[in-house]
Every structure is written in C-alpha cells, then in structure tokens.
Amino acid sequence: MNEKIETDANVLSDEIKKLRADFVKLADVLKATASHAGEEAASQARAAGEKAWSGAKSQADELVQKIEEKPLSSTAIAFGVGLLFGLLFGGGRRS
Secondary structure, three states: OHHHHHHHHHHHHHHHHHHHHHHHHHHHHHHHHHHHOOHHHHHHHHHHHHHHHHHHHHHHHHHHHHHOOOHHHHHHHHHHHHHHHHHHHHHOOOO
C-alpha cells in the first residue's frame, strides 16, 4: 500500500509541476506582451493565456478525476504532503 501511495504522490507531484510550468509560461508570455504595445501583442497574449488556461484546466480536471476515483488514497497522499510541508516549513515555530 505504501508503494501505491508513493506512486500516487509522485503522480500528484508531477501534475503540480506541470501546472506550475504552465503558469510560468503564461507569466513569461504576459511579461513579454506587456513590453510590446499594439493589438497584435494583445491578441497573442490572449491566445497564449487561453491555451495555458485550457492546459491547466485539463490537468486540473484529470487530477480531480484521479481524486474521485481513489478518494482514500488521495486523502492519504494529501495528508502526507501536508505533514511533510508542515515539518519542512513549520519547524521554526516550535517553542
């Protein structure tokens, strides 16, 4: 069972990395567009934004579907990831 949870956690981590990469690409396109004026640049930014949003939404939908298919595993993974983040980033708050 631990291997399955670890595999699911790795899949979840990969999906999050893909989403983060999509948002970085979107930010880069928007930044480049902001430096250029004109209707063509705005049109390209809209198209890139729509493409990135579509990709991110598709990945989020896939993630939701995986969570719905395996709610217990997903909950265990989310708990584990939250616990890990809590240990990594909350260590300085202890008295």
